[in-house]
Structures are given as C-alpha cells and as structure tokens.
Amino acid sequence: MRKTYRISLLLTCILFATLFTLSICSSSQEPAIQSETGLENGVTIVSVKNDWDYQIITARVPYIGIERDDKTGLARLVIPMKELKKKHKLPMFCHVHYEKDVSGAKKWAKKGWIVSTAVYTPPNGESPIDAALGNGYNLARAIIQWVKRLPIVDTTHILIDGGSQGGYMALAMSADLFPVIATHADVPVVNWAYNFAYFEANREGAGVGLPLDQAPMPVLSSVIGLADMCYKYFPRDLNHECWYYLSPISYLSLITNFTLITCATGDMLVPIEQMTRDYIRQPDYSQFPQGFTRDFDKLEFCSQAKKVFEELIPKDNYEIFLLTPQENSYEITRGMIVNSKLKPKVGPKKVDKPWSKTKQWSLVYLDEGPPTPVAGHTKLEWSLSPDSFVDYHKTAPLPENILTSEKLEHLLRRYMGEIEHPVMLNNNKLSQRLNYTNLEQMDVSISLLSYAKISPKHEQKLQELYTQSTLKPFGPSISASSLEKMYEIPK
Numbered sequence: 001m002r003k004t005y006r007i008s009l010l011l012t013c014i015l016f017a018t019l020f021t022l023s024i025c026s027s028s029q030e031p032a033i034q035s036e037t038g039l040e041n042g043v044t045i046v047s048v049k050n051d052w053d054y055q056i057i058t059a060r061v062p063y064i065g066i067e068r069d070d071k072t073g074l075a076r077l078v079i080p081m082k083e084l085k086k087k088h089k090l091p092m093f094c095h096v097h098y099e100k101d102v103s104g105a106k107k108w109a110k111k112g113w114i115v116s117t118a119v120y121t122p123p124n125g126e127s128p129i130d131a132a133l134g135n136g137y138n139l140a141r142a143i144i145q146w147v148k149r150l151p152i153v154d155t156t157h158i159l160i161d162g163g164s165q166g167g168y169m170a171l172a173m174s175a176d177l178f179p180v181i182a183t184h185a186d187v188p189v190v191n192w193a194y195n196f197a198y199f200e201a202n203r204e205g206a207g208v209g210l211p212l213d214q215a216p217m218p219v220l221s222s223v224i225g226l227a228d229m230c231y232k233y234f235p236r237d238l239n240h241e242c243w244y245y246l247s248p249i250s251y252l253s254l255i256t257n258f259t260l261i262t263c264a265t266g267d268m269l270v271p272i273e274q275m276t277r278d279y280i281r282q283p284d285y286s287q288f289p290q291g292f293t294r295d296f297d298k299l300e301f302c303s304q305a306k307k308v309f310e311e312l313i314p315k316d317n318y319e320i321f322l323l324t325p326q327e328n329s330y331e332i333t334r335g336m337i338v339n340s341k342l343k344p345k346v347g348p349k350k351v352d353k354p355w356s357k358t359k360q361w362s363l364v365y366l367d368e369g370p371p372t373p374v375a376g377h378t379k380l381e382w383s384l385s386p387d388s389f390v391d392y393h394k395t396a397p398l399p400e401n402i403l404t405s406e407k408l409e410h411l412l413r414r415y416m417g418e419i420e421h422p423v424m425l426n427n428n429k430l431s432q433r434l435n436y437t438n439l440e441q442m443d444v445s446i447s448l449l450s451y452a453k454i455s456p457k458h459e460q461k462l463q464e465l466y467t468q469s470t471l472k473p474f475g476p477s478i479s480a481s482s483l484e485k486m487y488e489i490p491k
Contacts, residue, residue, distance in 0.1 A: 032079050033057065033150055041436040043146045046074070054109055055079045056102060058119060060126075063142035065135050066233060067425065068432045073139040074119035074127040075146065078105040083112045084152060090114045091157035091181075091394050092147050096140045096173055097132050097166035112394060113159075116147050131229040132165040132172075133192065133246055140169050142435055144177055145443045148450075155450040156398045157181045159390060164270065164377065165189065165226070167261075168248065175254035176433075178411055178447040179402055182393035183259040184386045187267060187377045191274040192230075193243035193305035198271060198294055199227045200238070205289030213338050216289045219376040220268050233425050244304035245421040252312055254410055256402045260355050260389050264366040266379030272365065275309045279322065281370040288373055310363075318361035321354040325368055329381050334374045348383040355389045362389075398454055400461050405468060412471040415444040445487045452480040 029050045036042025041062045049056040057077045065071040076099075084090055093113035095105070105115035118139055120129040130136045148155050159182045162170035167188025174183040189195050199220075207215030208224050215221040234242055244250050263272045265281040273280055273296040285292060293299065296308065310318070326348035335342045355362035368380045413419065417437060422430045434440050452459040459480050466478045474482065 029055065029081065031055070031057065032081065032084060032152055033077075035059075036149070039149075040438055043075075050081075051102075053080060053082050054106060055081050059146070061139065061142050061146055063138050063435055064432050066138055066431050066433070067427070068429065071135065071138075072126060073135075073142070074121070075143045076102075076105075076117050076119045077147070078102060078109045078115045079152070080109045080112060080114070084114075089152055089154040091159065092116065092153050092155075093390070094144050094147065094158060094160045094173070095166070096144075096160060096162040097136055097169040098162070098164075099129075108390065111391065113390075114147070114153060116143055118143060131226060131233075132169050132189075133230045134233050136165070137169065137172060138432065138435070140173055141176060142439075144173060145435060145439055148443060148446050155179070155446060156454060157394060157396075159184065159393055161185075161386075161390075163187055167270075168192075171248040171255060171259070174257060174259065175248065175251045176410075176414075177443075178407060179398055179451050180257045181396065181398055182257055182389065183255070184389060185259065185261045187263055187270045188248070188261060189270050189274075190248045190309050191305055192247045193238055193301035194274045194296060194299060195270060196227045196230070196243065197238050197299040197301040199224045201291075201293050201299055202289075205292055213334065217268065217292075217373045218334060218337055219374065223269055231426075233431070234423070235426065238301040239303075241302055241304055242423040244302050245423055247305060249305065249307065249309060249312055250421070252309075253404075253406050256360075256404055256407055258355075258360055258362075258393065260353065260362045260364065260386055262353065262364040262366065262384070264368055264378045264382075266366075266368045266371040266375050267377050268371050268373075268375040269377055271371075273308070275363070276365070277308055277310070279320075279365050279367065281367075283370045283372075294371075313361055317359055318363055319356040319359040321362065321364045322367050323354075323364060323384075325380055326351060326382060331372070331380055332375065332378070337374060337376075343381070347381050350383045350385055352388050353384050353386045355386070357392075398451070398458075400455075400458055403451055403458075403461060403465060405465050408462075408465045409469060409471060411444050411447060412469060412473055415441050415473045416471065442487050445483055448478070449480060449483040452478075452483065 031048045032055050035044045044060045046058045046060050059075050061073050061075050063071055091113050093108045093115045095117045099120050100117040108115050121127045147153050156179060158180055160170045160173050160180055161184045163186035167185035170183050170185040171188055174180045203224055206217040206221035206224060208221045212218040263275050265272050265279060271294045273294055328346050329348045330344055353364055372379050419433050425431050452462050463478060
C-alpha cells in the first residue's frame with residue numbers, strides 16, 4: 001500500500017513538473033505584436049499572457065470621442081499561436097461592442113481566427129461601456145483600424161460579429177470600413193427611430209425601475225435605459241432626422257459584403273417589425289399592460305425611417321430562412337429570468353444557421369409565434385451558431401464587386417476628413433465619427449491596397465472606379481504600387 005502511494009506521489013510530482021515546465025516555456029514566448037511606439041496616436045500593449053496554444057494580449061487604444069475629446073479604450077486579442085507560426089498572417093474575427101470573454105473567443109481562435117473584442121472597466125475606470133450610438137461606435141472602429149495595421153492580420157479576411165447593440169455595430173462597422181469579408185449580426189437594431197419610439201410608447205407599462213419579479217415586462221424594462229444613454233448625445237425628439245441617419249437602414253448600400261442577420265418573431269427588445277411586414281406574429285394584447293403597442297405604422301417617429309429593412313434591399317439579393325422551434329426548445333418564463341437554474345436540464349442541441357452562398361443578405365427568422373411580456377430577444381430557448389458561415393469566409397476569396405462607386409466615395413471622403421450626413425449633438429456641435437487624421441488616412445490606404453493586391457482584376461476595378469470619381473485625394477490616378485509607397489506602418 002505504501003509503495004503504491006509513493007509511486008502515485010512520484011507520478012503526481014512528475015506530472016506537476018511537466019506542466020510547470022510547459023507553463024514556463026509558454027510564458028517565455030515572444031509577444032506576437034508590439035506597441036506602436038513610432039506611430040502618432042498609436043496603440044500601446046498593456047499585457048501579454050501565454051495560455052497554452054493561445055496568446056492573450058490587452059492593449060490601450062487611443063481614439064477621438066463622439067464629442068471630439070481625446071479618449072482611450074481597452075481591447076483584447078486572442079491569438080492562436082500554432083496557426084500563426086504556420087501561416088504568419090491570420091483572418092480576423094472582430095466581435096464588436098459587447099465584450100467577448102476569453103473562453104468565447106477561443107471557440108473561434110481554435111478554428112484559426114485571431115479574435116478581437118473591446119474590454120470594459122467599471123464606470124469609474126478607464127474604459128467603461130458606452131451606448132453603441134455614443135463612444136461605443138468610435139471605440140469599435142478604432143479597434144478594427146488597429147487590427148488592420150497589424151502585420152499578423154490578413155486584411156482581406158476580416159469578419160465582423162455582434163448581437164443586439166453589437167448587431168447594430170456589426171452593420172455600422174461593415175458600412176464604414178473596408179474590406180470586410182462577411183458580417184454576422186444577431187438581433188440587430190436596424191432602425192433606431194422605430195426602436196426608441198417603441199421603447200417610449202411602452203416605458204410606463206414596462207415597469208422601469210421595478211425588480212424583475214415585479215415588472216410587467218421585465219426584460220424590456222431593464223433595457224429601456226439604453227434610450228436615456230443615447231439622449232445624452234442626441235435629441236429626445238424621435239421625429240428628428242438624426243435617428244434615421246444613425247440607423248443602418250440609411251446606409252445599407254455601403255454594406256457590400258455577405259451578411260447573415262438573425263431575428264425572432266417573439267423579440268421584445270428589438271421587434272422584428274423593423275425588418276419585415278410578412279412575418280409579424282400579432283401579440284395577445286390581453287397578456288400585456290393596457291396601451292402596449294409595437295405597430296410600425298402607428299408609432300410616431302421621423303418620416304425618413306418609415307420603411308422596413310426588406311423594403312430597402314433588392315428582392316433578388318436576399319434569401320429568407322424561416323426556422324421553426326427546435327426539438328427540446330421551451331418557453332422562457334419569468335422564473336427562469338430571475339433564476340436561470342429553473343431552466344430545464346435538457347434543451348435544444350446546437351444547430352448551424354442556414355445561409356445563402358449566392359445572395360448577399362441571409363435573413364434568418366426564428367418563427368416562435370407572438371411575443372410574451374416576459375420575453376427578451378427570444379420567447380423560446382434556441383441553440384444556433386454561424387459555424388459554416390464563419391468557416392466558409394475564413395478562406396473565401398474577396399469578390400471584386402465588394403468595391404462599388406458609392407463605397408469608394410465613402411472611403412475617399414474619410415481620407416479627406418469628411419463624412420456623409422453628419423449629425424448634430426445636443427451641445428450644438430457635430431458628432432465626431434472619424435479617428436485621428438493620420439490613422440484615418442492610413443486605414444483608407446491599407447483598405448484600398450489590400451483590395452488592389454488581391455488580383456490584377458481587383459486593381460483594375462479600383463482604378464476604373466477612382467477614374468470615374470470626382471474625388472481625387474490620391475492624385476489623378478491610383479494603383480497598388482502608388483498606395484504602397486504612400487505609407488509605412490512603424491513598428
């Protein structure tokens with residue numbers, strides 16, 4: 001017995017020594033990237049952690065705030081080091097707005113992506129979360145601009161991902177930046193004017209300020225404060241045109257890449273009414289507080305925003321996938337919201353989301369019937385993932401038609417320090433949606449060069465569109481070689 005114990009103890013010690021040695025070897029690994037010490041307004045590396053096959057890097061990202069103040073935010077990269085050693089440049093999975101934890105990021109890093117996310121501190125810290133329409137927007141684009149400057153990133157394979165406010169952000173970043181290989185947006189706000197009109201119409205009935213076990217519409221009541229965060233910057237008057245120009249529905253033509261959007265008929269936070277007129281499931285109003293409404297046509301908001309998403313994209317350029325409830329799905333109750341342990345032990349199994357390889361827009365509608373007062377983004381429990389969509393776009397070629405005359409003009413304006421339809425803030429100043437001038441110009445140069453270097457046909461397309469443009473910030477003509485000479489990213 002004593003001999004067995006000694007052998008067991010010896011094996012344990014050997015195992016511990018092996019793990020410790022591996023840990024030491026891992027921790028001695030050189031950082032995959034460096035601080036941008038030679039670049040004005042460059043990013044600074046805060047910490048580097050080696051975690052088995054991954055390197056986790058936290059960085060401080062300077063950017064200009066929406067009110068034109070100098071700010072910094074925090075970002076995190078999860079880098080699959082074995083893949084990086086094989087290929088030296090990897091595709092980028094940009095999760096925007098909400099922070100993705102390290103374990104969630106590893107799911108995609110394991111598949112060969114570098115994963116980026118914002119990192120947030122408490123409200124009194126350096127980098128508190130702000131509304132997506134506020135400084136959240138400016139931080140998200142500054143982070144993506146940074147990762148595009150990294151020598152380890154394949155800038156022709158940048159995928160943008162997000163949900164809810166982050167779904168809106170994924171669409172917004174895809175419109176603003178270039179090139180983007182694909183976008184995955186879960187339950188995105190596509191029409192802020194409608195969404196906030198819906199919030200305001202139901203603010204009193206939702207039970208804002210009441211505990212979750214008492215509020216008539218508990219999840220809705222807990223998120224209506226988002227509107228108040230946005231009113232800090234923009235007018236409370238939802239008839240103001242700014243709410244249209246802040247919404248993806250006003251700039252859908254600038255989103256030129258393949259996009260997968262998921263919505264649910266039972267969503268109480270981002271109603272599907274802003275997406276479609278054909279798949280509305282009318283609520284049982286007797287279950288709701290008196291006066292509850294989500295009617296797109298009856299709610300009052302700016303006239304420019306009175307069109308739903310499907311009416312604004314070509315019919316031959318999208319495909320709808322209507323999903324019925326999964327096996328072992330169940331309706332989410334108030335008790336489950338208050339105490340998640342009350343959820344059934346057996347739920348639906350993970351299923352891959354459907355999507356189209358021929359249509360730009362894949363619209364996945366979860367047909368779960370009408371909403372209930374206690375629902376959040378869904379009435380039912382679902383388990384869905386965009387695995388095949390993400391996997392395909394990791395290596396899919398970047399199409400030539402991803403650059404259009406309108407998209408190029410947007411990029412050229414950015415280079416010149418201009419934006420379309422600037423929005424006025426409550427302080428009577430124009431909102432800031434551009435980064436520092438040197439970083440904006442570098443980003444546009446990198447964007448166009450990345451596209452032009454794919455193939456001679458891509459370069460020719462850029463040259464033709466540039467020749468047709470009335471904007472010529474790069475001179476009378478443009479080419480991959482001329483762009484290459486224009487910038488050098490300091491180490």
